[in-house]
Amino acid sequence: MKNYPTIEDTIGMTPLVRLQRLPEQYQVGRGNVILAKLEGNNPAGSVKDRAASSMIRMAEARGLIKPGDTLIEATSGNTGIALAMIAAVRGYKMILIMPDNLSVERRASMTAYGAQLILTPADAGGMEYARDLALSMQAEGKGLVLDQFANEDNPLAHIQGTGPELWEQTEGQITHFVSAMGTTGTIMGVGNYLRAKNPDIQIIGAQPAEGAQIPGIRKWPEEYLPKIYDPSKVDALEAITQDEAENMARELAAKEGIFAGISSAGALVAALRVAQRVENATIAFIVCDRGDRYLSTGVFN
Template structure:
């Protein structure tokens, strides 16, 4: 029995994608993060950031959680805020799916829409100014807060090792804040120094590859800059995936693997297939399925 919904976060299954694995003669596994309470991996960081802030006294009764996000993190903070009784204000681009907006508002959070994805950094500066003027505002700062990767080091990474063992040849993950990749990589490298860490980014906004930021449709990836918590030196390889290819793979996952997941999942799987082919047969590749497909129906 769980005391509340927050206690159900994590401990998601690791799925063996048999049909896709057969194409490469490798074993491809995907962590079913869409099974978290709000349907995404971001529940993990929302819970951890809030609980760590409470423990430090940075977040208390009467506080307002104000966060700038391109999507799922806003939903997760809205849920955690509703459970714990905090007012939540989410700033996000107008380009995000209609479903995401409605879900955030359904949890009682307030929504402030930004004109452009590429203006997220401006919104972050604006949120800092608001917090300076109002001491009741708490900023999670997911792009720079070390509690973000720490959440994945403490939970996601350990679950992967428990489920797949230490003999993992590669971990593949798309980069939004970079928290999942940094946190999981930190722990995996301790138990298996030879594991390859692979980052995934949109081909249309390949900032990790040294290209200019641009518009893309892989929501949750690449906000047009490299976050403070992300260290490119810890990455062995960066794979670029186009929005169109990511959407096509997400649709295929529903048909071939019975997994109705989001666009970022399609990107992660495409990159995993490429890594599997590069490494050769018999390897074990682990990735994640970050969220559900329902919140992209208007896009699909």
């Protein structure tokens, strides 16, 4: 009998596409190419599918969890959706804790996969409060926190998957890697892999400018910095304003046909800045999810 793939088997091997119109509009340097890694093509719609599968599979392999157990995670959206999908496939109960100011599409996606959703008041501390609540519930014996912020199986997914894909898809020509920074798993994992192949590759992170509230891009207080994050492995940080990210999300859809989320657009803002400063570079950035996850925010109206 033919061995057909499962939904988990379709995670990864996402397309890498060249931008055509925006580089000219933003007058990038001579000989530069900007490439978009379309992570919204993953089955649950984001780059976080990779980390979710890795964290659950590796916890199973270590004997920490088994089907029927309850998992808990604080999330701003994409990781929660991805974990809910993997939990549904592999037979786990999933409790997700999320600030109540995030889009209704994200909430609906999580519950569609069967997850229990706990909404916390955004004005009570946002993601920091949600993270503390998850750990408190674990201490009370209500389930296991996978903890994407400290779990090395998060960047491992990108060391084993995203990084090698980018290297192969560019035939080793990549010179700059640009990513939004939330849990930092993507930038840490991809950066570690690419640097092992070529130490000269530049790793660029997109962070929110003062006052910006961009889903998926965070600047954590010192006490909440993800334990997987090593600042020495990021060459430069680009501060992205709310207006820049939202305007670029609209431009990316209208001029490149790539309907992506706001943090993806923030990463593109950073990539274009890099491309204006260098020449003969191959710059790849992560399109971490799809724009339909943000329709209720009014960004695309």
